[in-house]
Amino acid sequence: MSLRTKFLLAFLVLTLTPLLAFGAISFYLVNRTHHEDITKIQQQYIDLNRSEILRFFQEDIFAQNLNIVVPRSQVSLPLNCELEPLFQQTFDLTPALQEVTLIAAVEGRPISDPEQCKESGISETVPVGKELISSIRGGQLSVDASRYHADTEKFKQASAGQNYISAPYATLSGPMVTVAAPAYNKPPEGEKPTVLFVTTAEVALKPLVEDLVRQRLGETGYFMLLSETGNVIAFPENSALEGRELFPKSAFAERILSEKTSLVRTSDVYRGMQGKEVLGAATHIPEIGNWIVIAEWPVEEANAILPTILWQIALFTMASAIALVLASFVVARAVIGPVRILAKGAEEIGRGNFEQKLSVHTGDELEELSDTFNEMAKGLKRLDELRKEFVFIATHELRAPATAIKGYLDLIREAGVELPKTVEMPFQRIKQVNDNLVHLVDDLLEIARAEAGRLTVDVSPQELPPIVDEIVASLKVVAEPRKISLVIEPIQTPFPKVTADPDKLREVLMNLISNAIKYNRDGGSVTVRLETKGQEILTHVLDTGLGIGAEEQKHLFEKFWRSDDPDVRKQTGTGLGLFIVKEIVERMDGKIWAVSEKGKGTTFSFSLKIA
Missing domain, CATH: 3.30.565.10 (Histidine kinase-like ATPase, C-terminal domain)
Known part of the structure; x- marks a missing residue:
């Protein structure tokens, strides 16, 4: 593996690894943060709706209308003439009230007060739990002496001084609930008030439902209101669903129905009421019978922007990776380029070419090495010139005596002189060695001429x-x-x-x-x-x-x-x-x-x- 390849691999590993890790972490954090943001939005809306529902009952229904204080100190039932303006005021202030009934909470007869109004039409003693008077919206006051409420849960709870809200029930005009509240006298200072009668009312939830279903999470997210048992009180798509047990039996639903807490619970993806995959959040309202407010936001819309963000991160990561790859080649070239120049220079010197001059301008140790290399080449060139000069001079000096010896040997042979056998063999060896020497000298001269540029050819x-x-x-x-x-x-x-x-x-x-x-x-x-x-x-x-x-x-x-x-x-x-x-x-x-x-x-x- 070449140094360039090793450098590229090391550079890419050291740069791409953190980049890819950053991309992966960004993907994870964006997904997690987005889910947390969706959850926060759902929690805020659910808390707002919970507050509105509580305000509807605690302020609009009970505080303004049903929690009545009769302006008298006696512990006695009020006269009908005293109750008529209360009824009218109640219906005027709260359109949601459809029917109001007063039930005696103490035994006795209404006290007559000529200065106030005529004597009550009730002459006999009124027992606890007997209906005193009732009225429906748009109708007149009526008295049904045969109706007793002493054994009802609403009367028991209200006569004990607590507000009462029943489970919702369905009617042709929409979901309704029954509420009951105590009505007190105004005792002298230092004495406790007494519950004189109980006010019950049938409350239409339609205004509450319409306000709830009008709200949206984005374009398609919606809210639902369920009873404690899971019956649908409010659902945006079809009012016919109201009152039916249609809440899906998912793990999230089972967990919500089993809990009794006002904390907002969130869920992962599940199939919602509309059959779509949704992100859900819910909370209980224990103050009004553990009703449940649920927000469902279809995943398709809730996560609509998420692919765009993730795609942008992916594009950024890929663009950065490509830029790093390109940069790695540039950096590798900048680092390896001078090394290659030095390697090529060493190769040329190995071939005997000392004329070259390396040009490396990096401003670092590589440039210093290049300058040292050039100085070395100059020294080697000088040594090579001295060697060539020595070879040329030496071969010239050797050629004359070697040629002379060859001439003398040839003269002896041409003279026809018969040599003794003891001399013939040494003579032949001397001639052979001299011929080899002459040949070597000729070759060295040829090389010397070639290296000096003096080898000529006449083509x-x-x-x-x-x-x-x-x-x-x-x-x-x-x-x-x-x-x-x-x-x-x-x-x-x-x-x-x-x-x-x-x-x-x-x-x-x-x-x-x-x-x-x-x-x-x-x-x-x-x-x-x-x-x-x-x-x-x-x-x-x-x-x-x-x-x-x-x-x-x-x-x-x-x-x-x-x-x-x-x-x-x-x-x-x-x-x-x-x-x-x-x-x-x-x-x-x-x-x-x-x-x-x-x-x-x-x-x-x-x-x-x-x-």
Whole structure:
């Protein structure tokens, strides 16, 4: 894995992980906060409705109308003439009252007061619980002496000094309840008031219901009012539902019906009265018989804005992730770019190119390293120049005595002097060693000229086949002792001329074919093939020799490189031949390459332009 890839992965992990975590946490918090906001809205509306319902009963019904105080100190029943204005005032103040009845809470006869009004029409003693007088809205006062209420719950509770509200019941005109409240006298200071009679009334809940069902949570959210047992008192869609046990038996409903608390309870999603999935909240009103106020908000509307918010978070997260990915490439390029420049510089120095100058401007340690690298390159360049100068001088100094020794040896051989046997063998060794030295000196001079830019080629149109024939013929004497066959494949005539320096071309062919013989097996073969390809002539030298491994092929054309293969090391060589061949071919505007497989032979090829 490259350094750039590692840096990108590390950068992306360190940046994307917090971003994705932020996105996930945002999703969670938005969902949770949204649900909490919905709950708060429902709680506020439910508390408001609860307060309105309590105000309706405690203030409008009881405090203003039914909790009557008779302005007399005696513990006696009031006269009918005293009650008539009370009835009229009650109906006027509270439209919800439909029927009002007064029931005696003390035994006795109404006291006559000529200054107030006429004597009551009741002459006998009135027992506790007997109905005194009643009236319906729009009707006259009436007396039904046969009606007793002493055993009713409403009378018992009201005569004991407590307000009473019955369970709601359905009528053709809508839901109603029965209420009862005590009526007191006004005793002298220091004495407790006495309940003289009980006021009962039939209260229409229609005004309360209409106000409740008009309210909305958003566009589709609604409120319901249920009795303690779950009967529907108010529901916005259909008044026919009122009074029926239609509240859905969900887990939320069962929990609400089983609890007796005024705390607002909320729920998760359930199927509501309209058959839709809703978010619900509810509370009891223990002051009026544990009625239940419920708010149901369809999930579709309550969460309508949630997908938009979540989508915006997702878009932000994705956009940020894309920006971070792009930024990671920019940062990686800024960080890895100088490292690559340094790596490329080191590679060029490894190839012997000391002319380059690295340009890194990062203002940090990498720039300092680049400057140090350039100084090092300058030093290496100077050392390389000194080396080249030394090689050039040394080879020139060696060439003269080596050539002179070769001349003397040749003169001795040409003179026909017969050497003693004890001298002949050392003589041959001296001549062979000197020939190798001369060859090495020539190669070093060739390299020195190439590196100094003084290797010259004089190209012109040349007939390639005759030159190949000449080189092959001269090397047969080397191949025959090892029974290596030299073959030139037939070519199509006329064969085009090649653009080359004839002497340098002979040097290239001599080097490649002699190598093919040197590193071949006894009884093997060397084949020379010529072909044209486009505007080039390709020359191939194929052998059936030792072959070269894939890793070693990378170093074939380097100076002084030789294979570590023991079979190769048995042959003498300097490792300079192929380097010189490459320099010559490239100076003639050509290319050279090799294809080989270990143990199966090698093919060296070079291309030159057609003249």
